[in-house]
Amino acid sequence: METAYIKTPLGIAKIVGDEDGVSVISVLDEGIISETIPSILKETVSQLNDYFEGKRIDFTFKLNPFGTEFQQKVWKGLLEIPFGKTMSYLELSKKLGDVKAIRAVASANGKNPLWIVVPCHRVIGTDGSLTGYAGGLWRKKWLLEHENPSTQQILF
DSSP: OEEEEEEETTEEEEEEEETTEEEEEEEESSOOOOSSOOGGGHHHHHHHHHHHTTOOSSOOSOBOOOOOHHHHHHHHHHHTSOTTOOEEHHHHHHHTTOGGGHHHHHHHHHTOSBTTTSOGGGEEOTTSOOOOOTTOHHHHHHHHHHHSOOOOOOOO
């Protein structure tokens, strides 16, 4: 496994992967930025930078997250939430076929190892509230606003 640390508007992103794909992208409040990026992670770094610069709405590098079969199912469901859109935990549970699994879905969502790329930040409360986010609600708010900026209307 190779590791790289890059600066983002939300903190230091830690990226871990190998030839089988990227296994972890997490955010840290502080850390040392990598002087060199391992060749296996260069495309991931490039795509993440494009995302933060507003030039990318999806990711095409290979993913290889580790988790249970149920977690993998939830993470796959997260990948289907379109850029700039949100879905409630209840809606996601229904989409995955079991409305009663809402707590298990929320738990799997919280264990998502691929920050931003598997868009757990797009899952909100049924009432539209920003609920639970491992990276902090302020990061979730930033990401949602980054993906769906409100346009100020000219009043006069």
